[in-house]
Amino acid sequence: MQSNIMKYKFGGKDLILETGELARQANGSVCVHYGGTVVLVTACMSKEPKEGQDFFPLTVEYQEKTYAAGRIPGGFFKREGRPSESEILTARLIDRPIRPLFPKGLFNEVQIMAIVLSSDGENDPDVLAVTGASAALSISDIPFNGPLACCRVGRVAGEFIINPTYQQLDKADLDVVVVTNAKGIVMLESKAREVSEDVFMAAVQFGCDNLKDILRLQEDFTRQYGKPKADIEYKIIDPNLQKRVEDLSLERLKEVYKLSKKEEREEAVGLLSKELQTILTQEGYDDLDIKMALVDVERRQVRNKIIQEDVRIDGRGFRDIRPITCEVSVLPRTHGSSIFTRGQTQSLAVTTLGTGEDEQLIEALEGEKYKSFMLHYSFPPFSVGETAPVRGPGRREIGHGALAERSLLAVMPSKEEFPYTIRVVSEILESNGSSSMATVCAATLSLMDAGVPIKEAVGGIALGLIKEESKTVILTDITGLEDHFGDMDFKVAGTKDGITAVQLDLKIDGIDLSLLDKCLRQSREGRFFVLDKMRAALSAPRPQISSYAPRIERIKVKQEKIGELIGPGGKTIKKIIATTGATIDIQDDGTVLVASTDVSQSNEAIKMIKAITDDVEVGRIYEAKVKRIVNFGAFCEIAPGKEGLVHVSELADRFVKNVEDVVKVGDEFKVKVIGIDELGRINLSKKQVEEDSQK
Structure with missing residues (x-):
């Protein structure tokens, strides 16, 4: 078997791309080596488009095999089971940057699988899996507008490091995953210890500069080992249908999008959709095509209103934030609670304090560890007025919870300061955009209400983007509609002193650094506004924990x-x-x-x-319990596991012929330690305690 290899020195280690030997029946497969960590990434595509589909059917799976770290899985079955939370988060990390780079109209099922084959305990395989996914897609026959490249930038003692080790990350005040392509930044994910916008931008710039060589490496790799792209039948809406839908709906939609309430708009659009289907199915058009055409008209209407009229659908300006209300201590028997409402997005956050026994055991490739702070995000269907089966948390819920948790890590007290296990649950009761950032705000208030001594309040804000050739608009505090039809979802959380978390996802194929910098500055203004509202409800952690908490x-x-x-x-x-x-x-x-x-x-x-x-002290008085009686006295327990002898002569201030005339097994009384011999045996006196009490 022929193995085709290219490598480049990256972050002080060889980054190796290898293909041609493993998983040869996949459309594309690449092994990524970095240090002693090896990740196999495969890309496969179905032969035909998926029927009845109105979105791109991409699935991403990421698996950490325990054999990679020389371990056998725990549990009864001794094999890997359902994905862990960490594996789900890494799968999302791969999915988010590659999804916008597939051609519009591709409805063939595409599956990316990343399997960690070897782990050296130093280099995180997650960023390798992202680059590997890009390389596998690029050399495959699957249509893909890549490549993209990924790295992690850490800042340790003021210095930026490419792909820092786990040990270096423990000391870092900034950890940012940067994904780029030829056009700019594609995705960001970060946690930080209150760093400034300038420091954050410098880290991203550092990552972008270093990733240029990895993009060139993949381009060379694809030229040498890539397949011709498959001839795919893209699903394109019939221009005649698109024109008919626009003619029948545009004026109605202009009126619909003057309605400020989400539910009123949705009801009106739903009614319009039914009318269009009644008319256009009689003309021979397909139901799904009609719906897709209407969505396209909606999208253009929402974007045009913002670009051409300088006003958003709900009437706000580009930097305006929806009305905010904050309440604390809303539940009587919980340890801490709050409700944060921003427009039609509402989070109920509840904090529970526990002990060390409540810590979560995490089994990871780098070994077992315990987690004493957990934030869980719940998104029930009623939050958007829908019905749906209620099962365990989905990938989106896990991802949103992890983002909110990262946002708060920098301000959480150490175990030495506050020896509690802390769990925060965010129940999304209503949603119209940016529920993860509402969770950050609600969780902060709930923690303070519970008396958790967090260092600073953390607020969060989500920004959107409408980017057309004629104009680019950055939107503060986006709604669900602006997220759905916009080009960016940029979430920034932080305190008054700096950033604690960032997550950037795009629907376009990249933004440049100058635009990112503008977004970051605008987010700071929004974050400060939110923090002021939160501070009015509760300005500092309560001095005492709840009486219901341990x-x-x-x-x-x-x-x-x-x-x-x-x-x-x-x-x-x-x-x-x-x-x-x-x-x-x-x-x-x-x-x-x-x-x-x-x-x-x-x-x-x-x-x-x-x-x-405590060491037994001669002269000290203890509570004693008779455990057994012998001829010469009584053996008494003065502490669990500690026994001493009350000699018969020390039982009473008179002659005692029979020990049981004075004490019996189970009797309790005070004794004084009158001596400890060279063998550590303890001598006790009941008599002396009684004599002392009579003086």
Whole structure:
């Protein structure tokens, strides 16, 4: 088998593209090597267009095989199962930049599969999978207006790094995935620790400059190893039908788009669509073609109104933000809650505080890790007035939740400052654009309402773009209609001090850096406006957590005492938990976290822990319980796992012939430690406590 290889030194390592040996029956397949990480990416296309389809049927799958890291999967079946959240997010990372680069009218099913074959534990395979998808499509016979190239830019100690390792990313204050093509930027995805717009733009510029060579590498690779593109039958609307639909609908649509309410417009467009189908099906036209033609007329009408009349469908100016209301403490028994409403988009965010036991275990190629902050986004069908089956979270919900979570990471307190596991749920109750940024705002207010000491409030805003030859317009706070018919969805979250997350998706084939810079500056203005509205509702985190949340107390024990506290098979710690009802988390450094909603339970647990872990002191008085009786005295437990002897002579201030005349098994009383011998045996006295009390 012939293996065709090209390579280029990129970020200090060889980036290798290889084809011709693996997955040869796919329309296109490429192996991408970088360090010890290898990703196989394949592209396949169906022979015929998918019937009854009015959108491009692209699917992207990304799989991390555990053998790539030399591990066997956990669980009963010991094999990979459904995609993890991380795999879904990477699949979306691949999908978003390549989708706008397929020709209009292509309705053949296209599937991209990226499989991680080897992982070196240093280099993230996600960016390699994006470049690999572009290379596989470029050398295949599938129509594709590529190539595109992808890299990650990190900033560590003020220096930009191409494709930083996991270890470098841990120290970075900026992590941005940059995807470019010959025309400019195609996609961005970033998390940051409150960086300025200037720093962010410099990072993107750095990425774009470095990716030019990877674009040239793919062009050479395609010229040498690529196939001729397939002769595809594109689905193009009959010009006569398009003209008929326009003649019958344009004036009506102009009136429809004077309506400010989304539901009124949708009802009017739905009625118009039915009328067109009644008329035009009798003329022999297909239902689906009629719908597609009407959508095209709608699209042009919405865009023309903005470009030609300088006004948006709902009457706003280009920089205007819809009315905002913020409420906090809206639910009586939750730990923190808020409602953030922007126009017809509404998020109810609820914060729940838990203990270390509630942390999420993540199994990744680089190893197991625990996650103590989670943000989950839910988009029920009623939020857009529809009915649909309610199943688990879809890819879009997972993606939106991850974006909102990234937006807040920079301001979350450390475990040392706030030893709680935190879960925020955003319920989208109403949606008309930018629900992920509404989630960021609602989540911030909910966290502050819960008493989580976040460093700063985080606000988010989504911008859109209408780009025509005659004019380019940037829109602040886009609605669903402007997102659907526009060219860009640009989401920026941050604090008053800087950016914490960015996500840029396009429907056109690239924008230049100057336009990106304008969008970023406009987003800053919008973000500050939103933050002011949020600050009016709640300006700082509450000083105390909810009375319904568990109180976590932190105590420190000597590391050599941890085994004693846990006990054989966990017997001692289980007894404390069962007795007090508190939750106890013992950490390797000797930190013990005790949590309970009842302060008395926590106090009792701490008392029991200290009794076990503190050294027994001569002269100190303890509560004792008789465990067993012998001829010469009684053995008493003064702390779980700690026993001492009350000698018969120390039971009472008189002669005791029979121990059981004074105490019995199960009796409880106070004792004083009167000595500890060289073997660590503890001698106790009941008599001396009684004598002391009578003085």
